[in-house]
Structure formats: C-alpha cells, structure tokens
Amino acid sequence: MTARKIIIDTDPGQDDAVAILLALASPEEIEVLGITAVAGNVPLALTVKNARIVCELAGKTDVPVFAGCDAPLTRPLVTAEHVHGKTGLDGPVLPDPEMPLQEQHAVDFIIETLRAEPAGTVMLCPLGPLTNIATAFDRAPEIAGRVQEIVLMGGAYFEVGNITPAAEFNIYVDPEAADIVFKSGAPITVMPLDVTHKALVTKARNDGFRALGTPVGRAVAEMTDFFERFDKEKYGSDGAPLHDPCVIGWLLRPELFSGRRINVEIETGSELTLGMTVADWWGVTDRKANALFIGDVDADGFFDLLTERLARL
Numbered sequence: 001m002t003a004r005k006i007i008i009d010t011d012p013g014q015d016d017a018v019a020i021l022l023a024l025a026s027p028e029e030i031e032v033l034g035i036t037a038v039a040g041n042v043p044l045a046l047t048v049k050n051a052r053i054v055c056e057l058a059g060k061t062d063v064p065v066f067a068g069c070d071a072p073l074t075r076p077l078v079t080a081e082h083v084h085g086k087t088g089l090d091g092p093v094l095p096d097p098e099m100p101l102q103e104q105h106a107v108d109f110i111i112e113t114l115r116a117e118p119a120g121t122v123m124l125c126p127l128g129p130l131t132n133i134a135t136a137f138d139r140a141p142e143i144a145g146r147v148q149e150i151v152l153m154g155g156a157y158f159e160v161g162n163i164t165p166a167a168e169f170n171i172y173v174d175p176e177a178a179d180i181v182f183k184s185g186a187p188i189t190v191m192p193l194d195v196t197h198k199a200l201v202t203k204a205r206n207d208g209f210r211a212l213g214t215p216v217g218r219a220v221a222e223m224t225d226f227f228e229r230f231d232k233e234k235y236g237s238d239g240a241p242l243h244d245p246c247v248i249g250w251l252l253r254p255e256l257f258s259g260r261r262i263n264v265e266i267e268t269g270s271e272l273t274l275g276m277t278v279a280d281w282w283g284v285t286d287r288k289a290n291a292l293f294i295g296d297v298d299a300d301g302f303f304d305l306l307t308e309r310l311a312r313l
C-alpha cells in the first residue's frame with residue numbers, strides 16, 4: 001500500500017497537536033505533504049508557531065509549514081483561549097521552534113499541490129476553521145474536483161454546539177468558508193462533536209500516554225491534562241475529547257468509525273444559529289447527500305491505535 005498524500009490544515013490547539021503527531025507517526029500509511037496553518041483557536045502568529053513546535057516535538061523538521069489566512073472570509077476572528085490557554089498549546093513546556101516557516105502562502109501551496117499532483121490523489125484534512133480551503137476553492141475552483149477527499153473536524157448534529165448553543169467552533173468561526181466547502185462537490189467526511197465527544201481522554205488513557213516515557217508521551221499527557229479542565233467543568237465528562245485526532249484515526253482505521261452519508265448545509269444567515277451544521281441525519285429532505293457524517297467510534301480501539309503510534313515517535 002502506498003501512503004495517502006495529505007495536507008493538514010490546522011489551528012493548533014492541543015487536539016490539533018495530537019492529530020499532527022498521529023499523522024507524523026504513521027509514515028507507512030500517511031505522507032504529510034505540508035501543514036497549513038490558519039487562525040482559529042488562537043491567532044495565526046501562534047498557530048504557525050505551534051505547528052512547528054509540534055513538528056519539532058515529533059522530530060520531523062522536514063515537514064513544510066505554511067502560514068495561511070489570519071481572519072475569516074467576512075467576519076472578525078473568534079478565538080478559544082478559554083479552552084486552549086493563551087498560547088493555544090498550554091500544558092507542556094516546549095521550546096520555541098527553530099525550523100523555518102515556508103515563504104509561500106498556505107492557500108498558494110494548497111492550490112499548487114492539487115494542480116501538480118495527479119487528480120484524486122491528495123486528501124485535505126482541515127482541523128480548524130475552513131478559511132484556507134475555501135479561499136483556495138474560491139481562487140482556483142477547478143481544484144475542488146481534484147481533491148481525493150476532505151476529511152474534516154467540525155459541526156455537530158446530536159451534540160448541537162460547543163461555542164454557541166447551536167454551533168461547533170470550527171464551523172462557527174467561518175461559516176461562509178464552511179458553506180463554500182460543503183457546496184464544493186468534493187467528497188467530504190465529517191468528524192462532528194457527535195463522534196469526538198466519544199473520544200474522551202480518561203485518566204487511564206492519559207496515564208497510557210505518560211507511561212510511554214518519551215518526550216512525546218509526556219507532552220501529550222500534559223496537553224490533555226490542561227485541555228480536559230475545560231470539558232470536565234463544562235460537560236462533567238470523564239476527560240477531554242480528542243476532536244481533531246479522529247480525522248487522522250479515520251484515515252488509519254476507518255473500520256473503527258461509523259456514520260451516514262447525508263446532506264449537510266451550513267447556516268450563514270441567522271444570528272441565533274450561525275454556523276450550525278444542518279445535518280439531515282434522518283433523511284427528512286430530498287437534498288442530495290454531500291458528506292459522510294460520522295456518529296460513532298470504537299473509543300478503546302482508537303486510543304489503542306493512538307498510543308501505539310505515539311510510541312513510535
């Protein structure tokens with residue numbers, strides 16, 4: 001099997017960091033062509049820094065990291081320091097990165113890569129607001145048809161919202177961008193809160209990371225320690241949900257997940273429900289399916305995979 005070629009579009013974020021580590025730990029299955037940073041959990045200056053901190057933590061300093069859009073298409077940026085801390089990667093103490101940031105803009109990298117690689121061979125893995133992807137599709141509409149698949153973390157149906165009562169953070173921050181992506185015609189797999197809230201870092205799972213006894217294992221344990229305070233207080237849950245790693249987990253072990261192929265539309269008009277993913281889970285409309293919307297995960301299988309892969313770094 002040849003490795004799938006992916007671009008990780010991200011706003012790290014502790015859970016983004018774990019997703020990047022999982023991908024970089026799996027070179028037999030996944031070739032990371034580049035990491036494109038976007039403003040989201042924290043401003044762009046921090047996400048470009050954090051992406052490189054994570055590459056250096058993984059010992060993969062040859063992965064090119066690109067800076068992308070610093071604000072949503074039409075709205076002011078909303079960030080989530082209340083969840084991720086001031087740096088976006090609060091928890092472990094990690095050194096500032098030494099590896100360079102690429103000079104090329106992330107959007108140009110996405111466009112050029114999709115034009116240069118054979119059609120249907122590059123996957124996009126957005127882990128943050130969809131601003132970079134939508135900007136690329138807007139500037140070069142033909143590339144949407146060359147994407148093998150978009151596997152993204154965002155949205156919710158049964159879990160409804162986390163940043164507002166009706167919306168999940170990534171979609172809420174840039175609903176116009178999400179609307180462009182969901183209408184693009186590219187094949188889409190969605191990891192909504194419905195599934196990521198089942199991928200909880202319990203104490204035993206966190207102990208498993210720490211017990212790896214490696215810098216990566218320790219850092220991941222400290223990141224999820226920090227991250228979980230918020231969710232424990234908010235939801236009374238057993239631990240932090242690892243939202244973004246579900247995207248990479250799906251690439252590695254799709255059999256751990258299940259969902260439905262349905263229509264998903266993005267609310268861009270209403271102030272009350274802005275950024276809601278209107279997911280036709282029950283098939284009550286005749287709107288055409290445009291996404292595979294994941295609803296469940298074998299959490300034990302997922303954490304076994306994650307821990308086993310992190311041990312390789």
Ligand SMILES: [Ca+2]
Pocket residue numbers: 010011012013015016041127128244
């Ligand atoms: Ca993220």
